[in-house]
Amino acid sequence: MRLSSMLFATLREDPAEAEIKSHKLLLRAGYIRRIGSGVYSYLPLMWRVLQKVSQIVREEMNATGAQECLLPQMQPADLWQESGRWDTYTKAEGIMFSLTDRQNRQLALGPTHEEVITAIARDMIKSYRQLPVHLYQIQTKFRDEIRPRFGLMRGREFIMKDGYSFHTSPECLKNTYNDMDQAYKNIFTRCGLSFRPVEADSGAIGGSGSQEFMVLAEAGEDEILYTEDGLYSANVEKAVSLPADKVASPFTSYEKKATPNTETIEKVCQFLGCSATNIVKNVLYQAVYDSGKIVLVLIHIRGDQDVNEVKLTNELVKLASNYNANTVLSLTVPDENAQQKWAEKPLPLGYIAPDLSDDYIAQNKEVAGEFLRLADETVVNLENFVTGSNETGYHVVGANWGQQFTLPKLTVDVRKAKVGDRALHNQEQTLQTARGIEVGHIFQLGTKYSQAMGATYTAEDGTEKPFVMGCYGIGVSRLAQSAVEQSHDKDGIIWPVAIAPYHAIVVIPNITDEQQVKVAEEIYHNLNQAGVETLLDDRDERAGVKFKDADLIGIPYRIVTGRSLKDGKVELVERSTKNSQDIPVEEIVKIVSEMINNNS
């Protein structure tokens, strides 16, 4: 392709809309253009990258026996009502776009396709003899993100590969799940990415086990905890660990103490001269269930620990049937203003006691909803602890469960694992931290959707059984940007060869020089003939502009028909190293072809 006839425009300055490097570079290099919040056009160079990524995905998926299809983006509401996810996905913080058609029927734009594929399996798969089956698609998806940002990293319209497998047993699912684990590693390796598989929370998708694939990058939105020995790695949302050891309490008798201006754990420790491990911290949450029920949840957790809200949500979902609900729509920390909606006297943040008095509950129950107390595992064995008194400026010390306070019946693990914690598998390993960009996620769904939607097959023994399902996703457009986030320098993008939009760019420094033009045209023609995807910069621009643009757009090899032409040579520059060498004109095609083949 000739740059002179491409839609090609680069920017010298970083655009104001972009925060992270990869987003800036893709905009500056003319790969993408923003059309609306979280919505981008993929211009010709970007589209070539996306097609290459898609082709790698397709090849690795097909190699496992998965079959490609294309499911509708527009999905009728009733399918989502069958699975019970309509409310979760459209109400409260729901991320699904919905609309009504001219007949006033409700539709959604699919962020995911469990419902559609389960309906198809229900219709088409009647017998165990048709199983297992694995279908996938590469498709534009939609999410009404609260904060679209970072370009293609968190967009409202983005490209995903999503696949769904159907099985007769968890063992058969596990085989496909393992195949996907391997296929995903192959894909990310072939795309030239540095990545790490991590244990993950299954979130709103559900199911029994799941694993994420993280591209490692400082700008990643996810925190990963891992051990040096390589045996443990998890998303912080899911990570487990041993907490630090507790320190013996300096208090021996129960007493209420004035502790002015000690709203934080740090200030309490300082004021009372104790360790954070001596403190029972009490955190108030407000959970809204999909049944409309509002529940005030008071969590007790050791002072040096924080609540992992993903784990907490999972615990609250387990209790959903107590509230005639299926799921939790939102979880927030109500400040004193928010509390005033139901309580005349709000609980004082920073000084909440591990108790809700009968009076408080009786006074507030009608307006505030249900009350629930949960103890994190870290507080169960604390003795002579420090905690709040429900009175601003006062704490109690030397408190004990079963004496001044009752330990809640429900003990849970809602603690956030953190850097420095000891690993469960080996206490000599401590957790390290890294940041990552989630580009893949595989799930063992089990029968969650098939059971909800009545999707069954006739088993070998003649009984009707629900399908055992798995699902597997890759963020194709996000992956492409994550490659840039991982691989760039001050001058621009450095594409891995396998997903570069073109392999080589032939630059004519001076298009009025007939010899330069003639040699460049020949090399351009011959490289393309040899299967090297090549650009020709034949624009009427200064050489400096052309070199800058070639660096910016990140094509792996640049060939310049410049000064060395007088010796029968052209300059070959490798983008990643900036190494430059002069190569005889008659050898350039062979050498570049070999370099491409060795690198892709």
Add this chain to the structure above:
Amino acid sequence: MRLSSMLFATLREDPAEAEIKSHKLLLRAGYIRRIGSGVYSYLPLMWRVLQKVSQIVREEMNATGAQECLLPQMQPADLWQESGRWDTYTKAEGIMFSLTDRQNRQLALGPTHEEVITAIARDMIKSYRQLPVHLYQIQTKFRDEIRPRFGLMRGREFIMKDGYSFHTSPECLKNTYNDMDQAYKNIFTRCGLSFRPVEADSGAIGGSGSQEFMVLAEAGEDEILYTEDGLYSANVEKAVSLPADKVASPFTSYEKKATPNTETIEKVCQFLGCSATNIVKNVLYQAVYDSGKIVLVLIHIRGDQDVNEVKLTNELVKLASNYNANTVLSLTVPDENAQQKWAEKPLPLGYIAPDLSDDYIAQNKEVAGEFLRLADETVVNLENFVTGSNETGYHVVGANWGQQFTLPKLTVDVRKAKVGDRALHNQEQTLQTARGIEVGHIFQLGTKYSQAMGATYTAEDGTEKPFVMGCYGIGVSRLAQSAVEQSHDKDGIIWPVAIAPYHAIVVIPNITDEQQVKVAEEIYHNLNQAGVETLLDDRDERAGVKFKDADLIGIPYRIVTGRSLKDGKVELVERSTKNSQDIPVEEIVKIVSEMINNNS
């Protein structure tokens, strides 16, 4: 691919939801499944067909220098407000889905992308030196159809190739337009379709000239008029012709006559003993402009002719500025009930006079809106004509313009051309009729969008000029179904080789016969190795079921490892002709490979 591990299910009976043959066959053969009104899943066999069509489109587009990209499906309302199409596309009979996001911003799901691409060009193309440029995409589009039907023929979610070109001059546009004409012919020919290019109306897309490509099929929704000499062919919406000659009027003097029960032209002719060419027919329309203005339009047209509402709409759009409007949102014929909304005394349908009395206008203007009379060219030279009297049961005869009635100032051509009319280019040619499925449409848009959206470039002379634009569409999913509509028999689909999901299917009649299995597996392996895309029917099913399924899904070549195996031969059946021959096992791969190469 093995049928035993594919998502594969055929139906013996025609599904109730399908009306036309191709729709029934695609459902029965397991190519598609309906998810909602006008919304289908493309299952693995269908997706392969669509990928093959897309690849042919891509190759022919790239060969012209067009560049592939992908534009957003979700489009901000303000872009459509800039072009002035938001109301046309979302209100009244508008076919664009719209929705609001969590910030209450209005968005639309793109049925077409003139606005988005014009915004990108405005941003990126600054100079004439960057022109011409042609971008295209292959993408799922959305239309909220009033009557989704016929499967993929008129869906609400469907796949299109749409391209947009930018030029400095109409001449340059014309070159690309001609290239597209040729590329489209190449595409449809390579897909194995019998098609016809026809002159077309540009509709809501606008612009100065356009051409459609029709796949010929009885079930087509479009009527084509053409001449035997091949020199003229047009969509009936656009077609022009000479009307039949008029007959001299049998009436010589003006008279009002009782004509009871003569609401139709035929009854009037019969009752009065005259020709339909003696009659001035008066048709009342109600047009709603996007400014909200309602206009009652009375058309006078010769009795043997009908109004072409597409042509009439185009004439009314030309008058839009008279009503502070840009376009017409709807055009309907108000019956007497509808007229009663504004008129105490409705105009009697079937007896309307070629006049609107001052009294009538004065009485009704306030409620009914504006009034407008238009004369079709066919009435201008009529003498002593018959026409309505505005009184039920009475006509007048022997009337003349300038005597009893005034000819409107505006004379237009809004006549529907019809079969049997004489062609304009050669009066000895009469128009023939055929039905077609529109699979492609190319437009010379001119500056309609660039002017509305202020999309300009700096011309060679230093002035800012609006881009001259073209746009070019192919209905990819519709094309695939139209191939089935054109090519099937009582047993199923007969795919053209170039777009068949697989080239060949190897059928094992009896999977308990080890020899049959062994030979079939070898042939299956070797065909795939030779690049022949092959299915293996290794299911545990009766031979009859397998043969029926192979016919139904329409794979071009079937290889059966059956009875002739004892002679070292396999049966080769050509799907299109049902011709069968026994081929030595060692020759089958070579022979089938040759057949594929000769046919694709």
